[in-house]
Amino acid sequence: MLTLPAIIHYTGFTRLTGILTSIFILSLYSLSFSILLGYLGLLNFGHALFFGLGGYTTAYALNYMGAPYMAAILASLLVGAISGIALSFIVRRVFHGVPFAFISLAVMLIVYFLYRKRELRLLSGGEQGINLVVPGSMKAVIFSETLVILGAFVVASSVVRAVIASRPLRRGSTAFAPLALAGVVAVLLANSWYIEELSLESPALRITPNYYFLSLNLLVLSYLFTKRLVESPVGRVWLAIRENEQRASALGFDVFKYKALAMAMAGSMAALAGSLYAPFTFNINPDKAFSPLVSVYAIIYSIIGGVWTPLGPILGTGFVVFLERLLADYTGKWSTIIVGAVFIAVMYAMPRGLAGLLEKAPRLRRGR
Amino acid sequence: MSLETLIVAIVDGIALGATLFMISSGLSLIFGLMGIVNFAHGSLFMLGAYIGYEVFSSTNSLALGLAAATASMSLLGGTIESGLLKRKSGDVLGQALITIGVMLLLDRTAWIIWGETTYKWVPDSLKGVIELGGIIFYEYRLFLIAFGAVIAAAVFSFLKYTNYGTIIRAAIEDREMVEALGIDVRKTFTITFILGSGLAGLGGAVLVPWLGVYPTLGITYLLYAFAIVVIGGIGSFTGTLAASLLVGVTQQLAAYYVPWLAEATIFILMLAVLLLRPEGLVRG
Amino acid sequence: MRPLLELKDLHVHLGTLYIIQGVNFRVHEGENLAILGRNGAGKTTLLKSIMGILKPSKGSIKFRGRDITGARLHERARMGIGYVPDTRRIFGSLTVRENLLLGAAGIDKKIIPERLEFVLKIFPDLAKLMNHKARNLSGGQQQMLNIARIIVNPHRRLLLVDEPTEGLSPLYVKRISEAFEVLTREGVTIILVETKPLLVKRITKRYVILSHGKIVKEGDSGELFENPEIMRRYIGVEMRGG
Numbered sequence: 001m002l003t004l005p006a007i008i009h010y011t012g013f014t015r016l017t018g019i020l021t022s023i024f025i026l027s028l029y030s031l032s033f034s035i036l037l038g039y040l041g042l043l044n045f046g047h048a049l050f051f052g053l054g055g056y057t058t059a060y061a062l063n064y065m066g067a068p069y070m071a072a073i074l075a076s077l078l079v080g081a082i083s084g085i086a087l088s089f090i091v092r093r094v095f096h097g098v099p100f101a102f103i104s105l106a107v108m109l110i111v112y113f114l115y116r117k118r119e120l121r122l123l124s125g126g127e128q129g130i131n132l133v134v135p136g137s138m139k140a141v142i143f144s145e146t147l148v149i150l151g152a153f154v155v156a157s158s159v160v161r162a163v164i165a166s167r168p169l170r171r172g173s174t175a176f177a178p179l180a181l182a183g184v185v186a187v188l189l190a191n192s193w194y195i196e197e198l199s200l201e202s203p204a205l206r207i208t209p210n211y212y213f214l215s216l217n218l219l220v221l222s223y224l225f226t227k228r229l230v231e232s233p234v235g236r237v238w239l240a241i242r243e244n245e246q247r248a249s250a251l252g253f254d255v256f257k258y259k260a261l262a263m264a265m266a267g268s269m270a271a272l273a274g275s276l277y278a279p280f281t282f283n284i285n286p287d288k289a290f291s292p293l294v295s296v297y298a299i300i301y302s303i304i305g306g307v308w309t310p311l312g313p314i315l316g317t318g319f320v321v322f323l324e325r326l327l328a329d330y331t332g333k334w335s336t337i338i339v340g341a342v343f344i345a346v347m348y349a350m351p352r353g354l355a356g357l358l359e360k361a362p363r364l365r366r367g368r
Numbered sequence: 369m370s371l372e373t374l375i376v377a378i379v380d381g382i383a384l385g386a387t388l389f390m391i392s393s394g395l396s397l398i399f400g401l402m403g404i405v406n407f408a409h410g411s412l413f414m415l416g417a418y419i420g421y422e423v424f425s426s427t428n429s430l431a432l433g434l435a436a437a438t439a440s441m442s443l444l445g446g447t448i449e450s451g452l453l454k455r456k457s458g459d460v461l462g463q464a465l466i467t468i469g470v471m472l473l474l475d476r477t478a479w480i481i482w483g484e485t486t487y488k489w490v491p492d493s494l495k496g497v498i499e500l501g502g503i504i505f506y507e508y509r510l511f512l513i514a515f516g517a518v519i520a521a522a523v524f525s526f527l528k529y530t531n532y533g534t535i536i537r538a539a540i541e542d543r544e545m546v547e548a549l550g551i552d553v554r555k556t557f558t559i560t561f562i563l564g565s566g567l568a569g570l571g572g573a574v575l576v577p578w579l580g581v582y583p584t585l586g587i588t589y590l591l592y593a594f595a596i597v598v599i600g601g602i603g604s605f606t607g608t609l610a611a612s613l614l615v616g617v618t619q620q621l622a623a624y625y626v627p628w629l630a631e632a633t634i635f636i637l638m639l640a641v642l643l644l645r646p647e648g649l650v651r652g
Numbered sequence: 653m654r655p656l657l658e659l660k661d662l663h664v665h666l667g668t669l670y671i672i673q674g675v676n677f678r679v680h681e682g683e684n685l686a687i688l689g690r691n692g693a694g695k696t697t698l699l700k701s702i703m704g705i706l707k708p709s710k711g712s713i714k715f716r717g718r719d720i721t722g723a724r725l726h727e728r729a730r731m732g733i734g735y736v737p738d739t740r741r742i743f744g745s746l747t748v749r750e751n752l753l754l755g756a757a758g759i760d761k762k763i764i765p766e767r768l769e770f771v772l773k774i775f776p777d778l779a780k781l782m783n784h785k786a787r788n789l790s791g792g793q794q795q796m797l798n799i800a801r802i803i804v805n806p807h808r809r810l811l812l813v814d815e816p817t818e819g820l821s822p823l824y825v826k827r828i829s830e831a832f833e834v835l836t837r838e839g840v841t842i843i844l845v846e847t848k849p850l851l852v853k854r855i856t857k858r859y860v861i862l863s864h865g866k867i868v869k870e871g872d873s874g875e876l877f878e879n880p881e882i883m884r885r886y887i888g889v890e891m892r893g894g
Contacts, residue, residue, distance in 0.1 A: 043461065094646055098405065102598055106639040109591060110632050119628035244667060292587060296468055303465055333480050340472035347466050348455065534750050535757075538743040544705060545741045549801070550729030551757045 017212050023321045024215035025276045028222055030301035030313035032269035038307030039230055040262050041242040045101045046108030047298045049087075050080050050267045052115075052289025054274025059130045059284050069135035073275050080271025084263035088256070095259055096245065105295075112290035129285020132278055138210045211280050218276070219314070222269055226310045229265075238262060300339065304346050306353025315354045372503050377624045378617055383509040383578070385616025386516020390571025392593040392600075393523055393608050394564020400540040400603020401553075401560055403460040407467040408448060410590025411474035412565045413572040416441045417581035418482055420573025424489040430577075437573035438566045445565020449558050457554065471586070479583045488580035508577050515574060520609055523567070527605055532556055540603035592619075595638035601648020610650055654717050656681045656810055656841055657702070662711035664694075664701045664865075671697045672708070673865035679810075684842040686852040686873055688887055689862035695845045696738065698862065699812045702843070703735040704728045715810070730758065732809035734802035736816060738845075740794050744787030748778055748797055751786050755801035763806070771800040774831045792824035799828065803835060811835065811842045817851060829854055849876055849883060861886045 029051055036042040054076040061072035088095070091103045115124035124130070229235055237258050240248040249255050278284040288294065305316020320339055327335035350356055395409045416437035424433035448470060456462045494508040527533035539546045539553045546553050572581070572589075596615050600607030615634050623630040641649060655678040664672035671694045679685050687695050700706045702713060704725040712721045720728055729735075743751050752771065756764050772779045775796040781789060786797060795816060802808060813832075817825040825848070832842055832855045846852050852859060853873050861869040861882075869886060876882055 090643070094642070099642060099646055101405075102594065103639065103642050105594070106598075106635045106642060109635040110639065113631035113635065114628070117628040247668075292591065296472070299465065299468060300472075333476075336476045337473055337480075340469045340476065343472070344452070344466055344469040347462060347469065351462075531757075534746065534754060538746055538750075538754055541743050541745060542741050544725065545737070545743070546754065547725040548703060548705070548729055548735045548737075549755050549757060550726050550805070551754065552724075552726045 014208060017208050019321060019325050021208060021212045021215050021280060022277075023318045024212070024219045025273050025280065026297075026301065026321060027314040027317040028215070028219055028276070029270050029273035030298050030305070030317045031219075031222060031226060031310060032266040032273070033298035034302040034305075034307040034310070034313040035226060035230070035262060035266050035269075037302060038309075038312070039235060039238040039242060040259060042096070042259070042262075043101045044104050044266075044298075045292075045295055046087075046104030046106070047266075047270060048290050048292070048294035049104070049108040049111060050083060050270035051274040051277070051294060051298075052108075052111070052284075052286075053079050053083055054271030055278035055284040055289050056124075056130075056274075057271065058275040058278050059125075059132050062133050062135060062279065063130060069137050069279070072135070073272065076271040076275035077268040080268035080274075081264040082267075083271075084265070084267025085260055087267070088260035088263045092256060095256065105292075108290055108295065109292070112286055112292075115286040115290060124286055125284075127285060127287070129283050129288065131283050134207060134282070135279055138207050138214075138279070211276070215276050215280075218272065222272070223310055223314065226269075230310060234258070234261070300343050302353075304343055304353055306350075306355035308352060309355050311358070312353050312355035315358075319354060373624060374621075375503055376505070377620045379505060379513070380509060381617030381620035382613060383512040383516075383616070384620060385613035386512050386519075387571050387575045388589070388592055388596055388616050389516060389520055389609055389612035390567045390574070391589050392596040392612055393520075393605070394560075394567045395593045396597045396600065396603055396608045397536065397540075397560050398564050399597060401536055401543075402453075402463075402557055404453065404467065405460075405464040405594075406564075407464065407590065408470040408474060409467075409564070409568055409593065410586035410588075411471050411478070412441045412445055412568040412586075413589050413593075414581065414583075414586030415444070415474060415478060415572070416569025417572030417576050417585060418478055418487070419569070421487045421489055421576050421581055424491070424573075424576065425487075428492075430491040430494075433576075434570055434573050437569040441569025441572075442562045442566035445568075446558055446562040448565075449561035453561075454557070471590075475583070475586055478586075482581075482583070484583060486580040486582040488576060490577040494577070506578075512574065512578065519567070519570070524605060526563070532559055536560060592634060595634050598638050599641045599649055601650050604648060604650050607648050607650030611648075653680060655679060655714075656716060657843075658714040659702070660712045660714070662698075662701065662713065663709050664697055664706055665709045666697065666706070671865050672701065674711070675862075675865070675867055677860055677867065677870070679841060679843060681809075681841055682836070682839065683858060684836060684844065684856040686856040686859040687843065687845045687862055688847070688852070688859055688883075690887055693862040694865045695862055696814055699735065699814055699843070699845060703733060703812055705735075730807075732807050734805070734808040734811045736799050736802055736811060736813040738814035738816075738818060740798045742786045742789075742794050742797050742801070744785065746786055747783050748786055748789070749782045751797055751801050752804050755804045757805075759805055759807065767804050767806060771804045774803075774834055775800050775827065777827075792820050792827075795820060795824065795828065796831075799831060803831075803840070808840060811840055813842060814845045815847070816844075817846070817848060825851070847887065853877060 029047075032050070033044060033047045036044050036047075057076045057079045058072045061067040061075050062069065067075070087104060087107060090107065091100050094100060094103070114120055116127055117124075118126055120126075230238070237248065237253050240251070240253070241255055241258060245255055274284075274289065277288075281288070301317040301320055302313045303316070304320055305314065306312030320342075323342065324335050324339055327338055331338065346353060352359065391409065391413045395406055398404055398406050398409070419440050420433040420437035422433075423436040424430065427433070448467075452466055452470065453463050456466060490508065494511050496507050497504050498507055498510065499505075527537055535546060535551055535553065536556055539556065543553050572585070575581075592615060596608060596611040599614065600609070600611030615637070618633055618637065619630055622633045626633075657679040659675055659677050662672055662675045663670075675698060677685070687698065689695050697706060701708050704720070704723060704727075708721065712719055714720065715728070715731060715733065718731070720731065723731070743754070746754070752768060753764070756767055759767070777793060778796055778800060781793065786794065789797065799813075799816065802811065816828050820828070829851050832844075836842065836855070842855060844852065844856055853876065856873045859871060859873050859876060860867045863886065869882065
């Protein structure tokens with residue numbers, strides 16, 4: 001966080017805002033992926049399906065129906081949740097391990113290859129995809145101000161809640177939450193006036209800051225929601241299922257329901273990310289939506305960050321996206337190769353991911 | 369929609385199936401024996417194709433190109449197994465994830481070296497067509513079928529008549545029991561990887577004179593191979609062979625008659641097998 | 653005399669379940685041992701830990717004086733321990749011959765024909781099935797193959813046998829118990845998990861009774877017949893017809 005001013009200086013403000021925004025959006029996506037992998041042991045090779053459905057739902061709502069953006073986002077959330085539940089019913093008999101991974105992959109690939117076909121271009125826009133109408137609300141000046149206030153409110157209330165919550169239970173995990181939130185607040189305050197200055201210059205420049213705040217706030221909300229959920233009884237049942245499914249079932253838990261719930265949640269969160277990403281990049285096409293590479297990136301972000309805590313995928317996404325964009329300046333085409341190498345190195349050197357580094361800090365302090 | 373079209377589509381499908389067998393048999397053995405979903409396998413197929421192309425075009429020899437692709441990919445596959453995967457033995461999820469990283473590295477490197485161009489080279493001796501009963505067939509595609517049959521017979525003999533083959537077949541069924549008989553199954557891992565990777569490289573190279581090599585070749589054929597392994601039943605030789613031909617023919621028929629369903633059909637087939645017959649179409 | 657096998661304070665966990673809770677015993681060469689107990693007492697878990705399929709959480713296992721607690725499965729097999737699992741686990745897609753040859757892995761190629769002859773003498777039924785796929789064999793034939801596959805190897809000194817006659821017809825039970833008697837004469841020591849008292853008496857010298865992961869009683873196998881109360885009390889088996 002302290003290096004922020006330096007990064008701003010070197011990369012330029014609009015670009016930095018753009019990079020951060022895509023980090024927030026992709027973090028939502030990788031967070032949804034890690035809920036399934038980290039808490040239920042479900043490796044979803046076809047996770048991009050949800051992301052793509054969110055993107056396309058938003059495109060249909062904005063372009064074909066002229067719906068307000070908020071309605072498009074809500075529709076995406078709904079479509080994501082429904083498809084998560086639908087996929088759960090499809091895999092019902094083999095809801096684990098390799099069969100699940102392959103079934104979800106097959107479903108995604110069917111959609112992907114159909115969407116790429118010229119014959120279905122009315123639906124998909126063909127290989128070029130659909131160019132999205134920029135939502136009117138994202139051009140408005142007022143939007144970012146509202147979100148600054150809303151964001152500050154959310155952050156402030158969660159700091160209070162985190163402080164209250166950190167007293168009794170596990171010290172290690174919750175003690176970090178206020179720190180992270182303090183950092184978020186710092187970023188918010190540091191950036192807000194810059195952004196206001198910039199967004200006054202032209203409507204086109206306002207779009208990025210507006211997306212910055214919208215996605216930041218949705219990420220913070222989703223993070224807090226996820227964190228709360230995984231620490232609740234539901235999260236404990238999820239972990240019990242991951243550890244030993246038969247035992248969880250013998251204890252009287254309806255394993256399918258808990259898994260379907262996670263799928264619905266992950267599906268809607270990934271669809272939300274897609275719903276933000278499509279208009280932010282002005283376009284959605286089959287390769288951005290449903291391609292295996294999009295699923296692969298969910299895996300890379302999550303594993304580098306660590307899937308055992310909701311913070312992990314966010315750290316991983318931030319790290320990878322920054323690395324890739326900044327390296328691209330110096331190494332050009334080689335940046336993805338370096339990301340691949342980092343990924344492999346993390347697999348060996350830090351099995352708990354970047355989040356594992358943070359875990360050590362509180363432990364050391366406790367050791368006094 | 370004549371009978372002629374149908375026959376040509378089926379012959380092309382069998383030729384494609386022959387290539388698909390080369391990529392999927394290794395994938396199936398690796399998955400069946402070690403439990404690793406090897407995402408790097410498609411990249412080896414593609415790199416084999418590029419290396420094959422380079423040697424074809426500089427030496428003008430099909431045999432040399434195929435040999436170079438097989439040898440180099442065997443070496444690379446063996447290195448991946450003994451250099452990277454061995455250190456994670458027992459952690460099949462971790463191993464699968466590492467192969468994802470390797471896939472990214474290899475695909476991207478190939479893209480930097482060879483770019484977006486599609487490279488194609490056809491041997492002079494197999495450039496022509498043959499007319500049989502009024503239907504025209506491409507010589508190279510008929511060669512592919514014959515070549516594929518030879519390779520399938522070689523793989524079958526290895527599995528059936530060698531010690532390693534017997535151990536691999538038994539370990540695919542029940543690895544623990546093979547070890548309980550005093551056999552160190554891990555020693556077969558590297559050889560399986562070398563064999564499977566060599567086959568993938570060969571399959572990629574042998575496809576160059578027909579379809580050429582391009583940057584998305586690896587991922588596309590990896591996905592086909594996943595479908596074949598699932599449809600045929602993991603670790604089953606007969607199943608992989610049958611599923612390769614089924615997928616090849618289905619893909620070609622769909623491409624002729626319902627082009628917009630061409631690739632989707634394969635994954636619909638894969639999904640249907642996963643849901644209705646998860647152990648695959650063929651047993652053992 | 654140095655014992656063939658010695659377990660010292662062995663504890664084994666299966667996931668979160670605490671199965672073997674401190675087991676000690678010694679088995680001397682030629683002194684076949686029966687492990688008795690109700691279902692879930694930990695008999696199979698104990699055999700699997702001796703074989704090396706399961707890792708103990710505490711304690712040690714010594715075989716012929718060597719500590720093998722950390723040895724891997726195939727290393728223990730090479731040292732001379734054989735495991736005959738209760739669920740058979742023959743290789744169904746392989747032929748009977750291939751199954752037997754895998755069992756003979758690592759032995760001198762020259763003596764393989766002689767060893768095949770040896771097991772086919774014990775189990776003549778298998779002779780005409782050599783080229784059949786193992787999955788097409790009947791239950792009794794599969795069990796014979798399960799045992800034959802282990803004993804085809806002359807280096808096995810200790811056999812861990814898990815309920816070998818479960819669900820088999822009397823004819824096969826007889827065949828299998830005769831096979832164990834032959835093996836005992838050949839100098840192989842057997843640890844047998846069984847519930848049939850007749851078999852226990854014919855094959856083993858001593859017994860231990862396992863309950864909730866601990867040895868609760870031990871003695872000479874003959875005793876089980878003189879005192880049927882033991883079987884009823886600890887195992888819930890009524891003695892009928894001896």
